[in-house]
Amino acid sequence: MLEKIYIYHTNDLHSHFENWPRIRKELQRRREIHEQRGESMFLFDVGDHVDRFHPYSEGTMGKGNVKLLNECGYDGVTIGNNEGITLSHEDLMELYREARFDCLVANLFFEDGSRPPWAKPYRLYETRRGTKIGVIGVTINYSNFYRPLHWVAGDPFAELRKWLPFLKEQADLIVVLSHLGLSEDERIAQEFPEVDVVLGAHTHHVLERGKEIGQTLLCCTGKYGMNIGRVELAFDPEKKKPVRKRAMLIATEGLAEAEGEKRFVEQLEEDGKKLLSAPVAKLPARLKSDWFRETELNRLLCKALTEWCKAECAFINAGILLDDLPEGIVTEYDIHRICPHPINPCTVSMKGAALKEVLAQMAEDPYLTLALKGFGFRGEIFGKMIFDNIQISGKGASAEIRINGAEIEPERRYTVATLDMLAIARFYPPIMRAEKRFFLPEFIRDVLKWKLQTMFPLPEDD
Template structure:
């Protein structure tokens, strides 16, 4: 039987503290399998970059691509951290120096053409002539992609129109899917022609894979905690006779010589690249998740001004520390590492008042959240600009709120993704302001 080994990573999110062991393990496995005469392929399923890490932020992800090159990846697809957390130009040039294939079937330029740095799929051939068709798909944040100058399309429609062609060209069809576990399961149910789906996005862990119909799903969690491995065994007619999946826990892999020094060097290099001074403060600007401070109000004011809205609200938990003395770009990244953009919604006075009352709930302030771009711990209390509370009444720009008047409210986009203010925000049109993150707007305010 022919043996084909598929290794995969996903959602590393620039957790480079795990990278030395991953790199060493991958190289050792490659040598072992090739020495045995087997086939070896290595894929990343997106969100390899995350701009919380200073090296990623300073290089807009290009340092991460160098790591993938060094580990000799076969191909990657993109996640939302590559796709919607980089300005158009930075994504366009992210893979300029890549030594691997970028497979992506559902992202186009505005004119409908495939970006010149990507291809929808590729056919790989083993030494014995077995052909593997590998196609990539990413989560379709179509509204955000449009704002950034791209065109995202429905991944199900894209694979449906290509699957017959892939089956004609190849013996095995593999999907690199940054869609999430539910969509992966739907893909397997709707398209039994898929032999393997390597998954990502929802950070799910499939220790021994998951068989849905005839399709084997694999996924390796998040942050480089695992490396995934699938083994396919084929008979002489190139039919898959056996397929198995497993995960390797990275913290149980052998340590790497000078491991701590390597990890520290990633941080130090990034810090050095971000040492440009933004401003010099005459006094310290403190942060406190449960108190309004000068710094939190400054950011809230900046968000309102940047968005040209009637009023604004932010959560104080966005700011993870104080600013003092000479403030560098690294300082701004440290206190505000989130890939969170501002958003503007139109609300009636009645809706706005309802939302503001809910925002004052102390249990909400202490709520811990993960995901949605948030890189802190607790939401914290809400801070407002051009919103005041006096004698049991709400005032917008010093005028008592009018029940049927329309107001524009600027707020962090994390609150618009369906988890908060469910009686007001769902169904409302949202205007996302891209590509600036909160720290970019704070930088603008401090410079001015």
């Protein structure tokens, strides 16, 4: 008699908690149904559940997300880049301390090559009828970001080559939790036909009925909890192999409203605000933000970046600041509210000739009204380019450009501070190709906080 095995999965919630009450309610309902039928159900998250754009995740450093996963009864998770490179080494070490599930990530190591105690490469799960499911997790190896945090993110495919032969011997079914993206999931299916199911993430792809490549079923739910993924496996215990694999998505929008769901979302926001209530500075007047003009606030941030990175000059896009800062006491929450992005400070080293070309393009503001998503940006519009210690007169190839008042020298190498997204995205290709240094774990808002504390310190009685 065939055994039916059910696997439910989520990915890339990014702390968009508005759908979480319905996800929790539906998973609880499904679990009760499977238990009544004597069927086996497993539940996995494939990373980027944490996103520090939300004040609750910021205030708890992701531990609030782990609490929610515990309450839902997850069996295992892998980490995404938001867990891996937006938390300090110490905070990631603490993140899963209270977890009641397995954290499966085969390609993350300490600098000495050992594994963190909370990270297992794989786990063997067993169904009610004794079928063994080998589950292994891998995450995208952004080495340039992991290295400054004192982690080594290894080649995920090297780890799969290492562990899959062992799992093939020990397990009846193999599942990969892959926070690598769709193209890499396809590669997994092509290179490792012994893998039965790949639960995907990272590129936010939506596979409504899954995608079969050979004998491997690829699955992914999109992002933000818009869907719950469900995989049904029909396993033949005599032949020791699955005879049927089906994938489907359960749209949370179509689920019945969970009791108190609006209040749940409001409460997380309130909890985050309380956790971030510490005062930082006291402003004598309102500091205004404007995506399309220079203001005191965006100039202040750009100058702070030059100073903090010990660079010669800096540039940022004005859209990085979402709102004004009010007169009076400014709290951690206020700074997070106007600069929620998980974006790090960065310096690029460029020769004057290449830098002049880039600055001439920036002066034209080609992305002024661009609606931007991705690269860690959690705002709406790219906005005007803002400069510090950079003077531009004229336009195009004839523009006169000075750094700290001196005409730019074509062969001299300059150190320029900026946002990591401007260094890794394709807005200005010469910056992408330039030598870079990323500053982690600090975010841009930490630089803003530092500058405000310096310029507008709290009175002693505050």
